[in-house]
Amino acid sequence: MTSALLGLELAYWQSTLIRVLAGLAAVLLLTGGVVYLYLFKFVSFMQSRLGPMEAGPYGSLQLLAEVGKWLQKEDIHTEDSDRLVFGLAPAVVLSSTFLMFVVIPAGPDLVIANLGTGIYYVLAVSALSVLGILMAGWASANKYALMGALRAGGQLIAYELPMVLAVLGVVIMAGSLNLQDIVAAQSTGEIFGISWIGNPFILTQFVAFAVFMISVQAELTQTPFDMPIAESELVAGYQVEYSGIRFLVYFISEFATAVAFAAVASTLFLGGWALPASWGLSDGVMNVVGPLLVATKAVLLVGVVFWVRFSFPRFREDQLQRLAWKVLIPIALANILVTAVFKVAF
Numbered sequence: 001m002t003s004a005l006l007g008l009e010l011a012y013w014q015s016t017l018i019r020v021l022a023g024l025a026a027v028l029l030l031t032g033g034v035v036y037l038y039l040f041k042f043v044s045f046m047q048s049r050l051g052p053m054e055a056g057p058y059g060s061l062q063l064l065a066e067v068g069k070w071l072q073k074e075d076i077h078t079e080d081s082d083r084l085v086f087g088l089a090p091a092v093v094l095s096s097t098f099l100m101f102v103v104i105p106a107g108p109d110l111v112i113a114n115l116g117t118g119i120y121y122v123l124a125v126s127a128l129s130v131l132g133i134l135m136a137g138w139a140s141a142n143k144y145a146l147m148g149a150l151r152a153g154g155q156l157i158a159y160e161l162p163m164v165l166a167v168l169g170v171v172i173m174a175g176s177l178n179l180q181d182i183v184a185a186q187s188t189g190e191i192f193g194i195s196w197i198g199n200p201f202i203l204t205q206f207v208a209f210a211v212f213m214i215s216v217q218a219e220l221t222q223t224p225f226d227m228p229i230a231e232s233e234l235v236a237g238y239q240v241e242y243s244g245i246r247f248l249v250y251f252i253s254e255f256a257t258a259v260a261f262a263a264v265a266s267t268l269f270l271g272g273w274a275l276p277a278s279w280g281l282s283d284g285v286m287n288v289v290g291p292l293l294v295a296t297k298a299v300l301l302v303g304v305v306f307w308v309r310f311s312f313p314r315f316r317e318d319q320l321q322r323l324a325w326k327v328l329i330p331i332a333l334a335n336i337l338v339t340a341v342f343k344v345a346f
Contacts, residue, residue, distance in 0.1 A: 027098065035255050067248065071248070089136035092129070094252065095128070119179060133152045144240050154321070159215045162331075165335075182268060198271060211331060225314075
């Protein structure tokens, strides 16, 4: 029996391919679910309307109808645009989004790549989207697009720093950059000697969590941080010249990135896929329950992002920069100092 089982073992490339395909399927399903739940329905109820109701039961197939519509649209570009860079820009943004999911764990054994510097990798690849946005603005040969791209570049660079500083507090608490170790630290930890709830870092790192989520809102260019695509000023910003499937790629990237950042936040602050170790559940059980837990937490955090998006007015550019440099960064630095002192003392 053992030899038979060994004969069925998959090669490294086969197991990696299966993990990648399973990850892509999970990402697309989560992204589609988030679009329907929040963009089509949650926002509609906030505005006292029903939202899409025709395509499928309660409009559940509206997203497929939207995708079909955009796939049928003509893929055009301006006469003066740089066609190569113009075409590559959406792919760069989408690649940055999907690369983030590579190290986000969904169970004890459910991770595509368990890197020792996992959170560092996430922050690094998430910053690649800035390149895609700048490429889009420059290659479009449109002043509105270029202005939107420059705004996006300045905004994303400004809010990368408080995001990194917020994560440092969690890294100090867990003593590791590995996302699985961060999850384990929350699962096996205690609060005042109480182990039945573990030690989710949102309890001891609430300030870092708030800074992280505000930075995520800005990284996603969601209201009140939507200056790069402010329709009243820039029409559609760096996306203004895009149509058809390329615009669809930007649309998918926006919501997939929201899911990715929400999954990272749930891993760093809400315990990720794990339940408290004191509950005594086996790894086999958590490989089944874990994906549901991390997906539920991520979807709830995306709901917070959309609630803020449709509840607050847009900042001015000077207010946006002031919040990053004069408020969030000092708060994050103070949190690191306090966390380091308590870590050494206790």
